[in-house]
Amino acid sequence: MEFYAFVWALMILGFGSSGTKRSSMALTPDGLTLLTFKAAVSSDPANALVTWNEDDEDPCRWPGVSCANISGNPRVVGVAVSGKNLSGYIPSELGSLLYLRRLNLHGNRLSGHIPSELFNATSLHSLFLYDNNLSGSIPPSLCDLPRLQNLDLSKNSISGTIPLDLRHCRQLQRLLLARNRIYGEIPAGIWPEMESLSQLDLSSNQFNGSIPTDLGELGSLVGTLNLSHNHFSGEIPTSLGRLPPDVSLDLRFNNLSGEIPQTGSLVNQGPTAFLNNPLLCGFPLQNPCQNNVAPAPPGGQIPSPTTGTPPEKHGLRPGLIILISIADAVGVALIGLIAVYVYWKVKDQGNGCSCTGRSKLGGDGNSAICGCWRAGIGSDEGESDKGDGGGGGGGGEGELVAIDKGFSFELDELLRASAYVLGKSGLGIVYKVVLGNGIPVAVRRLGEGGAQRYKEFSAEAQAIGRVKHPNIVRLRAYYWAQDEKLLITDFISNGNLATALRGRAGQGSITWNARLKIIKGTGRGLSHLHECNPRKFVHGDIKPSNILLDADYNPYISDFGLIRLISIAGNEAPSSSSSGTPGGFIGAALPISKSAPLDRPNPYRAPESRFPTARPSQKSDVYSFGLILFEMLTGKPPEFSSPATPSTSTAGSDGVPELVRWVRRCFDEAKPLSEILDPVLVREVQAKKEVLGVFHVAISCTDSDPEARPRMKAVSETLDRIGGT
The missing domain is CATH 3.30.200.20 (Phosphorylase Kinase; domain 1)
Incomplete structure (x- = not known):
């Protein structure tokens, strides 16, 4: 089937309907290969591939295709055609894209096997095929890829067992196989070799047998180790206690039994990690372990009942039982009275x-x-x-x-x-x-x-x-x-972005990858507030202290809607400049003291929002977000004073923060990136295109004209196209 698709593509490229050879064969080999994928697609309802044209010189301008200049020639390094409801199959010819680094086809209706020839693309480091109709087994040859870091095959119909060759994927960081039909026992000896693995999800499959003890060797795991909705049986291995203490377990809906070990990181798990395992017992479940086996008498023999004289009956007389019951009741009542007396005594001592x-x-x-x-x-x-x-x-x-x-x-x-x-x-x-x-x-x-x-x-x-x-x-x-x-x-466990940017005691500054993750996640959340609700929310107080972080540096926007709730609750409505806390929810806690400094200036507010009577808008949220991007890129706060304007004021007379002026001036003067970027990032960042892409987004967000600023949806979509998935 794949062969015929390839031949069909060549016929289209080489011959017209009359059978005469085309006058031009200018398309690059990478473009020809991509046309085999177009030929393998039987249905394209969104017309995602309609502009993939054989008359082009190269495929670099095709939607979903990204290229890089390698040895003077444009080569395809990324293909991202996701969420388009494409039907068809994955042709093996894609394996000839030797410089392909990212292949993202998730959210379609592709079927058939994953061709083993795909893994001839030795530069591939990210493969996202989740949410399709793919079948067959996991190709053992996938670990022939020396740079493979991200593999997501979840939400398909993949069957078979886990190949033992998986242990050769030593560079793999994310392995997501959830919601498939994979069965059998997980072989031992895989996990100690995968020293870079940070995310593992095997949930909603048909695994059976015991949980491998060497899963506890995954010292790089973060987030959740998800083994839920399978058929695992036996006891929970104590070796799982060796996992990092911030890793969450999800063992729900299995057939596990015995007492939950109280060792290492297992002690940190809540009860939800173990639900729907009827035979599990012990903390933190409310199912205590019971040992009903009576100890055997000395000699190990259980005495047999004697024959002959009936055994003498022993027991208390009814009158004595009644007296004991009355005494117990009086004792309980007395204890209760004492407890009530002590309780109210403490209350009185505590000023009521x-x-x-x-x-x-x-x-x-x-x-x-x-x-x-x-x-x-x-x-x-x-x-x-x-x-x-x-x-x-x-x-x-x-x-x-x-x-x-x-x-x-x-x-x-x-x-x-x-x-x-x-x-x-x-x-x-x-x-x-x-x-x-x-x-x-x-x-x-x-x-x-x-x-x-x-x-x-x-x-x-x-x-x-x-x-x-x-x-x-x-x-x-x-x-x-x-x-x-x-x-x-x-509750969000890892503080907020303001604290993370300034560093914590004993910790270094957050990396570029973590910053880009925070930027993208915050953009998606704010876009959702603006676009995806009937209310069309305006946040009104976007700033780093209202962006909370979990242990994996996933961002969570807090505080939206808080000012309105405070006003309704009968308190004096605070200004949108009020500071947040490092905790983890809709805001920073109240009651409000009348002496509290509620009118402190907020340096992240848009210029048009600095007037006392101004009302926040979605475009002012966009400005605040752009200012946060500048701070994450430069390491400088909005009230930063450049040598050209040694002032301590937060903003100029027009309300524009000095940080915005300084960045725009640096770009106008074409200063080197090393003079603008946070010094921590200068030593780390190699992908300068990613940094420049975020800079350009921030510049458009901080336009002084609110109408010229982009919608948050467009901002988020642009950021998602920067860097990896």
């Missing part, structure tokens, strides 16, 4: 602090340090106090509303959980709270007031909670009462 500060529970309602989790609010150091956490929180008058129905918990569980202060700002305090199931959440207190605006608050919170995107912090639930409002969101 209740969890919500209500006077009817003994509080005066006005204490500046009284509130949920006494240690969290009453201590500047943020030390946790695992006491009872106060007195009730809701009192039957409030309402805890779970926006995400799969994320349920009781109010009492939230208020009594251990908690500590993540950070403080002029807007208040943020807490990290670990629920009873081991899941950490972030909680923000919105203070008191706004008793008559519940419906408005609820509608706004529900709208924010419906925003779901991998790069936006999720609002999971909220609590409303007259004297307490809480927002409960995901």
Whole structure:
């Protein structure tokens, strides 16, 4: 079939309909090879390949094709035709593209086997074929590629077993095989050889047998090791405790049994990692391990019942049983009375602090340090106090509303959980709270007031909670009462971009690859806010402290919608310049102190947004994003003062930050990139085209005319075309 497609392509190139030879054969060999792929496509509903024309001199201007000048000739180095619903197959001729580095055909309907000849393209380092209808087995020859780093074959119909030759993929960093039909046991001896592997996903297949013990040798793993939705059986190997401590396990929906080992990184896993394994027991599951086997008597023999005289019956008389029961009841009641007495005594000594500060529970309602989790609010150091956490929180008058129905918990569980202060700002305090199931959440207190605006608050919170995107912090639930409002969101573990850019104690600056990952993810999240919701959200406060990071440097936009919720909750609405915290959710925590500096200038605001009566817009969000790009590229904050303008002001009289002026001046004067770029990146970055591409995006985003700035959707799409996938 592939041979005929190739012959058909050559016929089109060499002969016209009359059978006479064409007058021009100018297309390069790489272009001829790509036309075999076009010939192998039986359906192209989006016309993605319609401009792939044999009359062109080279394919470098074809959509989805990228080239590089190698030895004076343009050679194809990337093919990205994804999400176009192409039907057909992958021709083996693509393996003749000797300089091909990235092949991205995901999100189509391609079928058939993955040709082994494809791996003759020895420069290939990234192969993305996920979300197709590919079948057959994993080609053992894929590890003949000396530079292969990324392999994603998930969401196909690939079957067979894991080839033992996989151990030769020593450079492989991402191996994603989820949602296929791969079966059998995973052979031992593969994983210790794959010393560069950072991401492994084998979920939703048909694997059986035990989990290989040498998976614990994957010391470079980050993120989640996903083995869920398979048929693994036996005990969880203790060797998995040797995985890095920040790696999350997902072993759900298997047939694992026995006690969960309490060693190393296994201790850090929450209960969700082990769900739907009925025979598993032990912490953190609520299924204790029980040993019901009675010890055998000395000699190892179990005595047989005696024959003859019936055994004498032993037992307590009924009257004695009644007396013991009464005594037990009196003892329990006495202990309960003592506990209640001690509880209220402690309350009195604590100046009447209740969890919500209500006077009817003994509080005066006005204490500046009284509130949920006494240690969290009453201590500047943020030390946790695992006491009872106060007195009730809701009192039957409030309402805890779970926006995400799969994320349920009781109010009492939230208020009594251990908690500590993540950070403080002029807007208040943020807490990290670990629920009873081991899941950490972030909680923000919105203070008191706004008793008559519940419906408005609820509608706004529900709208924010419906925003779901991998790069936006999720609002999971909220609590409303007259004297307490809480927002409960995901906890993001690795601080924020502002802290990362300035470095942490004992850590170096973030790499270019990590910065590019943050740039792209933030762009996608902000584009989603602007474009993909009926509300067409405006963030209004985009800045590095509101871009949170996880352990893998995935970015999460926080704080959107917060100002509106604060206003409804009855507090004084803060300016959009208020600072965030390194915690992990919709904002920075409140109650708001009247003496808090709420009007500090925000150097990331667009020039047109600096007037007191100005309202934020999507184009002002774009400007703030461009300014963040400048900071990530140069390492300089917006208030940076260049030698040409030694001023300490954040912006000039027209509101344009000096950093924007300086970068534009450097480009106008054609200064070397080494004089503009962050010195940390100068020593690292080799792909100067990627850096220049981001610079040009930032320059267009920071145009002084709002109407001349691009939409965030166009910005995100441009960034996604820079560098690798």
